[in-house]
Amino acid sequence: MKSFGKTAMMVLITLWMVSSAPPVTAMDPEDAPESVTLDYLEELYESVEFDHMTHAEMFSCADCHHHTTGDSATDDSCIRCHASPETADDVSCSGCHEEKQSGKARTSDGSNNIYHIDKPSLKGALHLQCMGCHQAESGPVECLDCHSFTAAGEERFKIKN
Amino acid sequence: MPDKITRRSILKGGVAGSIASLLFRPKSSKAHQIKAYQNSMGVLVDLTRCVGCRSCEAACNAEQNMPEPAKPFTDMSVFDEGAHGHKRRTDETTLTVVNKYDVPGLDHPLFRKIQCNHCQEPACLTSCFVAAYTKTPEGAVIYNADVCVGCRTCMIACPFYIPTFKYSSAFDPKIVKCIFCYDTRLKYGQPPACVEACPQEALTFGKRKDLLKIGRRRIVDNKDKYEDHIYGEFEAGGTSWLYLSSVPFEKVGFDMTLPHQPILDSVKNFLGMVPMVLTIWPALFTGFHLLATRKEPHAKDENTTKQEVGE
Structure with missing residues (x-):
């Protein structure tokens, strides 16, 4: 019972901190991380060091991110519900895309079955x-690239070695 | 002596059987309803996403403990091996293969993975006279190699040319085909190994009815990207594996001439007659034979009598 009270207090404090946080403003490419380590799925392959800065200099943020910090989503399908900028605070890919494609997420058992059926x-x-961009822009496309x-x-x- | 079987009774039975066979025809295929498992799983294959990396082939090989291939799975020269435009097929060492298609007017090749499509009403299953095949409620078409007698009828019955035969084994030959990773994954609600391995998510695992929704949504949301057709929704009575394509399906090797009815329906009327023919025809024709040869012994008797008189 004591631990429950403690947990409840923690949750309340967290909620207060989140709600009183200053509004997030649009981020400049310079503020974005220089590189991102993609290691969520390393098993058959080593982790990949993604050169975020080079890509950010060559393209605009929205070319890859469906939304940028402080801005609302641009995708027609997302904007139906996620029009307010607050929901767009998390711009990381893993913020929305789960690590594993699970059969369960694709069935009509989940609560998000109406819209998130094909994420x-x-x-x-x-x-x-x-790959979509690398094919279109003639970037490297082989797995081992x-x-x-x-x-x-x-x-x-x-x-065979 | 109990009831004596007379020529007359045999003939009567034969005639009655023939009339019965004319009156009680096997049910028409038009009345056929597919009693598919409502919650069976499937895989949606989006050909526009596949990049031909062969990760699915490698994953399948590992999952099913298949023999080591001649070339590593990173070797893309296998796509050009077939002479005269022949594509790779599944065989006793590979349950799934990816093929490359150069479509005229398209600046990049398309890739198509083939494996068992796990039909709603499998022709292999219905053609198997030892009932080695089973369609599981999860959607997989599996088989019991222990009862397989190696007749290879399923290889002929399959509209997709998928079951293959272990010709290399003289003493333990058996049919080999994709089982949807039933034993190791599907049974436990997990996607097959090939799906999990696909980096492009060209393969999507889910309930078949949900996959149809996803497929239709992709077609609607991406105008002019897809052919307005989900291959496998109706082909051969419907398959668990479904396909989306950006080009007409026949250009990437799909058979567009398949009927929308289960393959079984094409042969059901004939197969319904087989037991009847086996039971009634012997009696009928034995009767005809006896009737036709009825007078022969009497004729013999008469000749003998004449000879005796002559002497």
Whole structure:
């Protein structure tokens, strides 16, 4: 019972902190991280160091992010519900895209079954976003252009050394 | 002596059977309803997303403990191996293969993964006379290799040319085909290995009825990107694996001539007659034979009598 009271207090404090936080304003590309380590899914491949700065200099934020900090979503499908900027505070890919594509998320059992029926997992979202642009802009598109195998990856793909 | 079987009774039975066979025809295929499992799972394959990385092939090989391939899965030269435009097929060492299609007018190739489509009403299952095949409520078409007698009828019955035969094994030959990772994954509600491995999420695992919704939404939301058709929704009576394409399906190797009825319906009328033919025809024709040869012994008797008289 004591621990419940403690937890409730923590939740209240957190809520107060969040609600009283200053409004988030649009972020400049310079403020964005220089590089992002993509290691959520490392198993067959080593983690990937994504050069965020180079990409941010070549393209505008919204080319890749569906929304930027402080701005509302641009995607027609998202904007129906997520029009207010507050919901757009999290611009990280993993903020919306779950790490694994689960069969459960795709069934009509979940509460978000009306709209979020076709949201790619993090792996799918990253690849679709990167590969789509790399194909169109003639960037590197081979698996090993971005990834390097782990020992498990070499075993999986039957690489003979 | 109990009831004596006379020529007359045999003939009567034969005639009655023939009339019965004419009156009680097997039910027409028009009345056929697909009693599919409502909550069965499936996979939606989006050909516009596949980049031909062969991760699915590698994952399948590992999951199903298949033999090591001649070339590593990173070797893309396999796409150009088939002579005269022949594409790779599933065989006893590979349950799934990816093929490359150069579509005229398109600046990039398209890739199509093939494996068992896990039909709603599988032709392999209905053609198997030892009932080795099972359609599970989860949607998988699995088979029991222990009862397989190696007749290979399912290979002929399958409209997608998927089941293959272990020709290399002289003493333990058996049918080999994709089982939707039933034993290791699907049974526990998990997606098959190929789906989990796909980096582009070209493969989406879910309930078949939800996948149809997702497919339709993609077609509607992305104007002019997709063909207005989900392959497998109706083909061969419906399949658990469904496909979206940006080009006409026949250009990426899909058979667009398949009927929308289960393959079983094409042969059901004939198959319904087989037991009847086997039971009635022997009696009928034995009767005809006896009738036709009825007088022969008497004729013989007469000749003998004449000879005797002559002497």
